Amino acid sequence: MMEVWTVDLCFTTPFHTTGTSLGSFIRVARGRDRSGSETPYIPATHLKGVMRCEAERIMRSTSGISCFITGDPVSEDHEIVLCDEVKAGGTGCPVCSLFGFPNTEGGGGFREGKLRFLDFYPSGNQKEIGVLTRSHVMINRDYQVKQEHALYSEEAVPSGTVFTGNIIVRDGLTEEEERVFLASLHAMADYGLGKNRSRGFGALYFGNIKKSDRIPGLEGS
Template sequence: MSVVHILQADLELTGPAAIAAPETTAVGSVLRPDLPLSRDGWDHPYIPATSLAGSLRQQAPPERRRELFGDIAGEPAPSADGMVPDAGGAIASPVRLLGTRLTLPEADLMQRRRTAIDRHRAAAKATTLHHRELLPPGTELAFWIRLDTEATESPLVDEVISLLAAWRPRIGGGRTTGHGRAELITVRHRVIDLTTADGLRHWLTCGGPGLVDDHASVVYERAQRAGGAPDEPYLFGRPLEFRIADSLHVGSGTFGERTGRQTGVAQILRDHENTPLVPGSTWKGVLRARVEFILRSVGIGPVCASTQDDTAGSCGACVVCDSFGWAARTGATATGGELPTAAGARGRLVFADSPIRDGSIKVRNHVAIDRVFGGARDEALWAEETVEDGYLTLHLRHDKPVPDLMRAALVLALADLADGMIGVGGSTTRGHGTLTAQPASAEWLTTERTTALHTLRAHRAAAPVPAPTREEAGA
């Protein structure tokens, strides 16, 4: 190969993202997050090229993935005479990702704390609180691709450039809760012809990012600076608008300074612009729990309870696990005492973070009551931040087709949310977390509720009647 093509692609994160490296946390450490960012040898945040290669391979048409990105475990390819070779089948990728470089904005790294909710107690589940680092939106990521050809113009190079132009990057974990979203900014192409003196001189005297110099041509540039990348389609064809009816507290797991005898103020979760928000993980957890309750209540199942204890857990087979995703049960909770063959699966639904607009932040003081004397307990004054009178938008999207049954159950769950039957965030049983739908969204929910009920009745009527148990038959 006498011609080297170097492509430099620049991405910008439009949401928080991370490639976690839990193996870097020392056992028993409480000073670093449970899921710290992957870092290079100089302790700088780092996104490995392997993550981008996997995303690009997924973007390519299935029939071209092997030829573009290689294969290590596929079926052996037929030879020219139509005979299948005896050994091999593995081929190297002609598309080589050389490396990545992150440029962080002025904002600090983001910190997120999350916990699971026990379905039986409706409270935080023990030993599930975890803390992770995230790259803030606005972080820029550059990476380089090398292609070797025999000519300065090649169909392979054109195909890779077209693949990049249509690419919708999603980096790292947490994609169904709004993490990892990115946009392609530019793609620059530098041709280095090693048969010429100038090309050979450039190849030998420059290295790394310096290979893409002022002689590179811009082959792709996004139309606008923000919001130009396509998003997954809305599940219901529209976002849903809500207003905080009382107050809302989604905690960040951090506390403000202590004053006097008062403990630190429990702070609300904020984004990189210091705006209060409801994270996508909260929407996902609240709606999943309600959908499970609705489907079990009307007798459509089996539907798991998505708790990981000795009696219930993510089954990986029901319609809820298929739509929301699932994680494998282990140990005694595995079916039949055997470990599952898969570690889990990503769901079809995508929940984005919801910044709260026009809300006022208040500090509410609380005190525990002494059960013997009936007065305030000494040293038990505490406080928390809440958001009141704000507005927020639920962006519920999907990247795969969602069954009609799940769509109907989600409509009913959202209607229950708008009616105040369930809440968002903490302390929903004492005046927090009640939302009301804005007029347009309330009208849509009222209209769709009838259709959703009809869908559930149809599925219930078509479901097979379970055989009676031995006790029922004897009765």
């Protein structure tokens, strides 16, 4: 049976996920909400990617899985590593059953997981989001010094902003799948979201988490 988890992400520091760049000015990602208004948002792909990385990390430390579907950080080219079960067309652990399988050689082609992520938008009870602009000096990574004539500016969503969105559970979860799902959800909050986390950006906590059998606001569809 399908479940919809509606989640509030409450940011305690500014948040930035990169959108378009206009010269040395970097905008936050924007999308159109249900009213058609353009507003900052958190792409579903970013949420899914962070949660999958955290789920892999958790399963590697607790169950010793061999997969690195998000890329082996030790290898030079971040090689994707698949377990034998996935190569044979099966499911090796809850990570792949929840988040799906990439279309990689030996992986049996793309297969969807039980979770589907939707984009997160500012909560409806908030007024227009006042985006901040901050200026930075670009750092030369080789020498760890500032680069001359390399000033740039970027937008950020202010702290205190709440984003709300839905995670659809397409099919019933096993006990182990639900444990991994919840663990990766909370690990995502501990890890943070967006760019510039080393500068303190993207810290958050959960507000309301509600479960239902349909997406709120689409009851008539």
